[in-house]
Every structure is written in C-alpha cells, then in structure tokens.
Amino acid sequence: MPRAGGVERPSRPATQAMVSLATDIVRTADGVPLKVTLRRVDRARKLKAVALVVPLFLFILLSFAIPIGVMLFRAVDNPEIAGALPNTVAELARWNGDELPDEATYAALAGELQAAHKSKTLGLIGKRLNYELPGVRSKIMAIGRAVTKIEAGPYKDAVIGIDPMLGERRLWTVIKSAGEPYTIFYLLSALDFERTQDGDIVNVSADRAIFRDVFLRTMGISMTVTLATLVLGFPVAYLLASLPARTSNLLMILVLLPFWTSLLVRTTAWVVLLQTEGVVNDALMLLGFVDERLQLIFSRFGTIVAMTHIQLPFTLLPIYSVMKTISPTHVRAARSLGAGPFVAFWRIYFPQTVPGIAAGCLLTFILSLGYYITPALVGGPTDQMVSSFVAIYTNMELNWGMASALGAILLAATLVLYLLYNRLIGIDKLKLG
Amino acid sequence: MKAIPALTGLLMAGTAAMALTVAMPATAQEALTIVSWGGAYQDSQREAYYKPFAKETGVVITEEEYDGELAKVKAMVDTNSVTWDVIDVDTNHAMSGCDEGILEPIDYAKVGQPREKFVQGAALDCAVGTIVYSTIYAYDADKLKDGPTTIADLFDTAKFPGKRGLLKKPFGNLEWALIADGVADAEVYNLLRTPEGVDRAFAKLDTIKKDVVWWEAGAQPPQLLADGEVVMTSAWNGRIFKAIKEEGKNFKIVWDRQQPDFDFWVIPKGAPKMDLSYKFIAYASDPKVMANQSKYISYGPTVVDAIPHIEPATLEHLPTNPENLKTALPIDAQYWADNNDELLKRFNAWLAQ
Numbered sequence: 001m002p003r004a005g006g007v008e009r010p011s012r013p014a015t016q017a018m019v020s021l022a023t024d025i026v027r028t029a030d031g032v033p034l035k036v037t038l039r040r041v042d043r044a045r046k047l048k049a050v051a052l053v054v055p056l057f058l059f060i061l062l063s064f065a066i067p068i069g070v071m072l073f074r075a076v077d078n079p080e081i082a083g084a085l086p087n088t089v090a091e092l093a094r095w096n097g098d099e100l101p102d103e104a105t106y107a108a109l110a111g112e113l114q115a116a117h118k119s120k121t122l123g124l125i126g127k128r129l130n131y132e133l134p135g136v137r138s139k140i141m142a143i144g145r146a147v148t149k150i151e152a153g154p155y156k157d158a159v160i161g162i163d164p165m166l167g168e169r170r171l172w173t174v175i176k177s178a179g180e181p182y183t184i185f186y187l188l189s190a191l192d193f194e195r196t197q198d199g200d201i202v203n204v205s206a207d208r209a210i211f212r213d214v215f216l217r218t219m220g221i222s223m224t225v226t227l228a229t230l231v232l233g234f235p236v237a238y239l240l241a242s243l244p245a246r247t248s249n250l251l252m253i254l255v256l257l258p259f260w261t262s263l264l265v266r267t268t269a270w271v272v273l274l275q276t277e278g279v280v281n282d283a284l285m286l287l288g289f290v291d292e293r294l295q296l297i298f299s300r301f302g303t304i305v306a307m308t309h310i311q312l313p314f315t316l317l318p319i320y321s322v323m324k325t326i327s328p329t330h331v332r333a334a335r336s337l338g339a340g341p342f343v344a345f346w347r348i349y350f351p352q353t354v355p356g357i358a359a360g361c362l363l364t365f366i367l368s369l370g371y372y373i374t375p376a377l378v379g380g381p382t383d384q385m386v387s388s389f390v391a392i393y394t395n396m397e398l399n400w401g402m403a404s405a406l407g408a409i410l411l412a413a414t415l416v417l418y419l420l421y422n423r424l425i426g427i428d429k430l431k432l433g
Numbered sequence: 434m435k436a437i438p439a440l441t442g443l444l445m446a447g448t449a450a451m452a453l454t455v456a457m458p459a460t461a462q463e464a465l466t467i468v469s470w471g472g473a474y475q476d477s478q479r480e481a482y483y484k485p486f487a488k489e490t491g492v493v494i495t496e497e498e499y500d501g502e503l504a505k506v507k508a509m510v511d512t513n514s515v516t517w518d519v520i521d522v523d524t525n526h527a528m529s530g531c532d533e534g535i536l537e538p539i540d541y542a543k544v545g546q547p548r549e550k551f552v553q554g555a556a557l558d559c560a561v562g563t564i565v566y567s568t569i570y571a572y573d574a575d576k577l578k579d580g581p582t583t584i585a586d587l588f589d590t591a592k593f594p595g596k597r598g599l600l601k602k603p604f605g606n607l608e609w610a611l612i613a614d615g616v617a618d619a620e621v622y623n624l625l626r627t628p629e630g631v632d633r634a635f636a637k638l639d640t641i642k643k644d645v646v647w648w649e650a651g652a653q654p655p656q657l658l659a660d661g662e663v664v665m666t667s668a669w670n671g672r673i674f675k676a677i678k679e680e681g682k683n684f685k686i687v688w689d690r691q692q693p694d695f696d697f698w699v700i701p702k703g704a705p706k707m708d709l710s711y712k713f714i715a716y717a718s719d720p721k722v723m724a725n726q727s728k729y730i731s732y733g734p735t736v737v738d739a740i741p742h743i744e745p746a747t748l749e750h751l752p753t754n755p756e757n758l759k760t761a762l763p764i765d766a767q768y769w770a771d772n773n774d775e776l777l778k779r780f781n782a783w784l785a786q
Binding site for chain 1: 500501502503504505507529531532533534538596601646647660661662771772774775777778779781782783784785786
C-alpha cells in the first residue's frame with residue numbers, strides 16, 4: 001500500500017479528467033481518497049495493538065475478574081434449599097409466617113424429604129439449615145429416615161409427630177429464608193451479625209463472635225508489619241542509594257537474595273530459628289540474657305518478625321528506586337544555603353522520597369492482608385488472619401458461601417482503605433522508580 | 434489487517450496442541466490416582482499396596498497427599514472433573530461425604546469381602562475400612578523420667594508443666610476433656626449430646642488452652658516431640674511407633690483412653706475409572722495383603738481374616754491389642770457425623786478468642 005505521504009500527481013492522460021473533476025480531494029496513486037486510506041491504515045494499527053493486548057486481557061479476565069466475580073456472587077448465592085426442596089419453598093411463598101404452614105406445605109416437605117433420603121442429598125439440606133439453626137443437621141437426618149415410613153396423608157400431624165421441632169415456626173422461617181435465591185446470611189455472619197426469628201439483625205452471642213476481631217487483627221498485623229518494614233527499610237534504602245555503585249550492588253544482592261527465596265522456605269527458616277529449642281533461644285541462654293527459654297514461635301511476635309522479613313524488599317525497593325532519582329545537588333544546595341544536616345534531610349530530601357514510601361507501604365500493606373501460610377506456621381491460634389478462616393471454611397467446613405463472604409468483606413475493606421489512602425496521599429503521587 | 438487471522442490461527446493451533454497433550458495419557462497405560470495422608474502412613478500404603486498392586490496388574494499408580502480436605506473432592510464432583518480415583522478418608526468424612534452425595538455408594542460384591550467380614554463399623558455405605566488406627570498421646574521418656582499415665586495427666590499442668598500438642602479439631606479432644614474432668618466413659622457421649630456437656634468440655638480445655646500447641650498434619654506430633662517443642666502430644670499411634678522403631682526415639686505411648694477409629698477407602702462420585710478403583714480396593718482388602726501393612730506401621734486390619742496373618746510381636750503394638758484396649762474410648766462416629774460442623778465452628782471461634 002502506498003504510504004500516506006506518497007501522493008503523486010497522476011501522469012497518465014486517462015485519469016487526468018477525474019482528477020480535474022475533484023481537485024479538492026487528495027487521492028493516492030490507485031485513486032482511493034487519502035482520507036480513506038489513512039483511516040484504513042489507522043484501523044489496521046489499532047487492531048494490531050488490540051491483538052497484542054488480547055492475550056493479557058483474556059488472562060486477566062479468566063484468572064482475575066471472573067474468579068472475583070464468582071466469589072462475590074457466591075457470597076450471596078443461596079441454591080441449596082431452593083434446589084433440594086423446590087415444592088416446599090413454593091408452598092412457603094404463600095405462608096404468612098404467623099402460624100404453622102398448612103397441610104399442603106407439610107405434604108410437600110414430607111415428599112421431598114423422602115426423595116432426598118433416597119437420593120442421598122439429605123446431608124446437603126441438613127448442612128445448609130444447620131448454618132442458621134445449629135444442631136438441626138442431625139435432626140434432619142433422623143427426620144429423613146423416619147419420614148420414609150409415612151406412606152399417605154394427612155402429613156401435618158404425622159410429620160410433627162416425628163420431631164416437635166417441625167411444629168415450631170422457627171424451623172419454617174429458616175427454611176423459607178434459606179429457600180430464597182439470594183441471601184445476606186453469609187455476609188451478616190462474616191460480620192458477627194445474625195437475624196432473629198422476626199427478621200431483626202442483632203449481634204451474635206459472645207462465644208461465637210470472632211470475625212470482627214479477626215478483621216481488626218488482620219488490619220493491625222498488616223499495619224505493624226508495614227511500619228516495621230518502613231523503619232527498617234528506609235535507612236537501608238538510603239544507604240544503598242548513596243553508596244558508590246560497586247558497594248551498593250553487593251549490598252543489593254544481600255537484599256535481593258532472600259527476595260528470590262521461596263516464601264515457604266523463609267517461613268520454615270524462621271520456625272527453625274524461633275522454636276523453643278531453636279537457635280535464637282540457644283544464643284540468648286548461652287549469653288545469659290534470659291534464664292528461661294522464651295516463647296518466640298507460635299506467637300504474635302514470631303508472626304510479625306517473619307512477615308516483616310518477607311515483606312522488607314517490597315517496601316525497600318520502591319523507596320530505593322525513588323531515592324536513586326533524587327539529585328544529590330538538592331541537599332548540597334540546601335546545606336550551602338545554611339540548612340543544618342537534619343533540616344536539609346527533612347525539608348529537602350525526605351519529601352522527595354514520599355512517593356516511594358507511599359508505593360512501598362501500600363504494596364506491603366495490601367500483600368500482608370492476605371497472608372496465610374506464615375501466620376499458620378509461626379503464629380499461634382490467636383494470630384490467624386482472615387485468610388486462615390477462608391481456608392477453614394473452604395477446605396474443612398465446605399461452607400463456600402461463608403468463605404466467599406469473608407473474602408468479599410476483606411476486598412471491600414481493602415478498597416475502602418485504598419480510597420482513603422488516595423484521598424490522603426493521592427494515588428497519582430505513587431512512584432515505583 | 435492480517436494480524437487477526439494470524440492470531441486466530443495461532444490460538445487454534447495452541448488449543449489443538451493443548452487438547453493433544455491432554456488426550457495423550459488416556460491412550461497410554463492404565464493409571465490410578467490414589468490420595469492419602471502422606472508421611473509414615475502413606476509410606477506403609479506404598480509398600481503394602483501400591484507397589485505390589487502395580488507389579489501384579491501393570492497399573493501405574495500416581496500418589497497424592499492431602500490433609501483431609503474434602504473440599505477438593507467436592508469441587509471435583511461439583512464441576513464434573515474428578516481426577517482422584519481412590520481416597521483415604523477418616524470416619525467423619527466417610528459418613529458426611531456419603532450423606533452429601535460426594536461419594537460413590539460401595540457395591541460390596543466388587544470388594545471381594547462381604548460386609549460381615551469387616552470389623553463392626555468398618556464397612557460403611559460409601560466407604561470400605563482399611564485400617565484401625567488410634568489417637569493416643571505420647572511423651573519423650575528421655576525428657577520425662579516419671580512420665581504421665583492417664584488422660585488426667587495430660588490436662589494436669591501442675592504435675593507435668595510444659596506445652597502439650599493436640600489435634601486442631603474438636604474431634605477426640607472434647608471426649609478426653611470430659612474424662613479428665615471426671616466423667617465416666619459410658620457417660621461421655623450422652624453428656625456431649627447436651628449443650629452443658631459441650632460447655633463443660635470446652636471449660637476443661639480452657640484450663641490448658643495457653644499450654645497447647647495445635648497440630649494439623651499427622652507428621653507434626655513426632656516432630657514437635659523430637660524438637661522439644663512440647664512435653665507430650667496427642668498423635669496417631671502409627672506415627673509415634675514409626676519414630677520409635679525407625680528413628681530410635683525413646684517415645685512412650687500412653688494407651689489410657691486411646692480412641693480407636695478407622696480410615697476408609699472411598700471413590701468420589703463420578704470417578705471415571707470405577708472398575709479399576711474397585712480392583713484396587715478389592716486387592717487392598719484381601720486378608721493376606723492387608724496383613725502386610727502392619728509390617729510398616731502399627732495400624733490394625735479391618736478385615737477379621739487378616740489377623741491370623743500378622744506376627745504376634747507386631748500385634749502387641751496395634752490399637753486392637755487387648756492390653757491396649759483395656760480402657761479404650763471408641764469414637765462415636767454418628768455423633769461426629771451429626772455434630773462436627775457446629776463443633777468445628779465453635780472450636781475455631783474458641784481458638785481465635
């Protein structure tokens with residue numbers, strides 16, 4: 001195709017007339033208007049650019065956006081009861097909730113429990129109801145076995161005869177609300193709220209309330225780790241940025257070496273160091289600092305030490321790369337104009353490092369929120385963060401609604417903090433180098 | 434303009450290549466993926482079952498490890514992509530997995546052993562018992578000369594100061610807590626079926642809460658004991674036996690109120706190689722083959738006919754040895770199948786408080 005600039009005056013007589021007819025339209029050699037050709041070339045370039053981005057876009061969509069969407073959906077999705085007891089749920093739609101449901105509803109429940117017993121899905125029903133009515137699972141299993149013996153109606157009295165619980169409004173309200181296609185039950189539970197029989201939202205009893213504590217603890221540990229990495233990392237970054245390249249490169253390797261080591265290996269190394277019969281305790285005993293071995297592992301202290309170690313490069317590197325761009329002449333100018341060393345550092349040098357500090361701290365804080373394996377290995381039971389509960393609900397209790405709700409709330413909390421951060425510091429000030 | 438067709442072509446070629454690599458193994462040798470709990474236990478299964486089975490049948494066995502996360506099985510069954518063929522599960526999962534439709538009901542005609550040939554409780558609707566193991570507690574006799582002898586001692590931090598290891602689940606711990614609190618054996622589960630009983634068990638656990646190191650994988654307790662991280666720890670008896678026998682540790686097992694229980698083979702619902710899975714389970718349930726496992730780990734057989742094939746010296750260390758069974762506290766599987774969910778929830782809340 002001719003280049004955009006390659007407009008030639010046609011020399012052949014045959015096209016002479018055409019050109020003279022439309023003198024105001026610039027054409028390329030093959031007679032296509034230049035505008036069209038330009039547009040075509042432009043479109044082809046854009047398509048090429050899009051094609052280059054497509055793999056990344058698909059990757060992010062498949063591995064990030066869709067899973068997060070599914071997680072958010074699962075936090076409110078409520079398919080178990082509606083799927084297992086469709087007729088009962090349909091009957092309950094007409095129920096006013098003031099007295100016991102009618103015969104038709106009982107008949108539907110009896111029929112569906114019989115079917116569930118046969119198809120071995122009673123456990124699913126019991127399990128879902130058990131989330132809201134602790135202890136009901138075993139009763140549902142027993143009811144399911146007994147209900148198969150009822151062969152014909154009327155069902156109401158016969159069913160209540162199996163278990164008086166079936167003659168109470170409480171169970172029916174739970175079946176009704178659990179039968180709705182979407183629920184806020186999991187989100188409420190993840191914030192230590194529950195709904196009463198009358199639909200009021202109240203705090204759960206103290207012996208079951210844990211998640212507010214866990215969220216606060218997660219934030220607290222992440223903030224402590226962020227601060228610790230900043231306090232430790234800033235001077236090191238300064239040292240690295242101001243030393244001559246040969247020395248600083250050597251020191252840089254010391255920073256990067258642990259960074260390249262697997263997280264699990266570093267965590268396990270801390271287990272070896274911190275355990276009661278471990279290196280740190282041995283050294284302290286030998287030097288006579290302590291008379292009795294300290295509890296360093298399985299504690300908050302151990303968790304923060306190990307996490308700080310792992311996160312240090314994440315805070316340090318952005319600060320370092322920002323410091324590298326600060327010209328040493330600024331501080332020299334300040335000094336020559338009469339500022340003391342501290343004032344020159346604080347008023348001239350430090351403000352220029354803030355974008356790096358902001359980037360490093362944000363990176364460490366957000367990464368720390370999701371820590372799982374390190375608290376699990378070096379922390380005690382009261383040092384576990386939200387992720388560990390997500391793991392318990394996913395792997396052990398098979399309650400994926402609850403796991404998703406915890407994840408959704410953590411995501412929301414992170415976004416709120418991010419917005420706050422943006423308001424206070426400004427995300428545009430962030431600099432990674 | 435050419436970019437798009439070129440890219441599509443590339444994508445198609447990539448997809449085709451991927452499909453090809455996925456399809457390849459299916460045409461190769463017969464293979465079976467078996468999942469178990471790792472460590473000394475899986476080692477014993479490898480020696481007693483996997484290797485001889487592979488040798489006899491030519492089936493390639495792929496091993497995987499897990500810590501009892503039935504979630505992985507549920508995810509596979511839900512998404513219709515079951516890649517695990519046979520799984521070793523505990524009693525609780527054998528029962529609840531069956532109730533929730535995650536496991537395939539067992540056809541005992543294909544197992545080769547009729548249900549009556551199994552020890553009582555070891556032949557379930559969806560699960561075939563493979564071992565009798567026991568939860569016991571143990572201590573390092575090199576460090577504790579005059580060691581503990583009863584469950585009450587496990588809870589007595591005045592008499593035996595120091596950390597204790599316990600399984601990070603309510604399972605088994607609540608029973609021991611009540612025994613240590615003076616409840617009679619026969620009353621334990623009756624009491625646990627009441628809210629007051631559960632409260633009482635948690636209250637007793639509260640008394641040692643700050644002295645407990647919680648373990649999750651079976652390989653941890655012998656390690657905790659060897660590292661001196663705990664003075665005594667609950668454990669699965671085979672793991673301690675292995676540390677004594679093969680690593681020369683001077684660990685002592687306290688058999689008081691040992692909690693004998695089973696492990697089971699299960700087949701996830703919709704597993705593609707059902708016949709081969711049954712073939713393996715039938716092989717592993719053969720009395721003579723099953724008797725071999727106790728050579729490698731001190732767990733007992735679930736098939737009655739296997740007992741005569743086990744050497745008397747080995748029998749002594751099994752949970753089923755009459756001497757060890759004297760004060761045993763068998764696990765009430767039904768209780769745990771019914772109550773595990775909410776107790777686990779409460780237990781985790783209690784731990785985090």
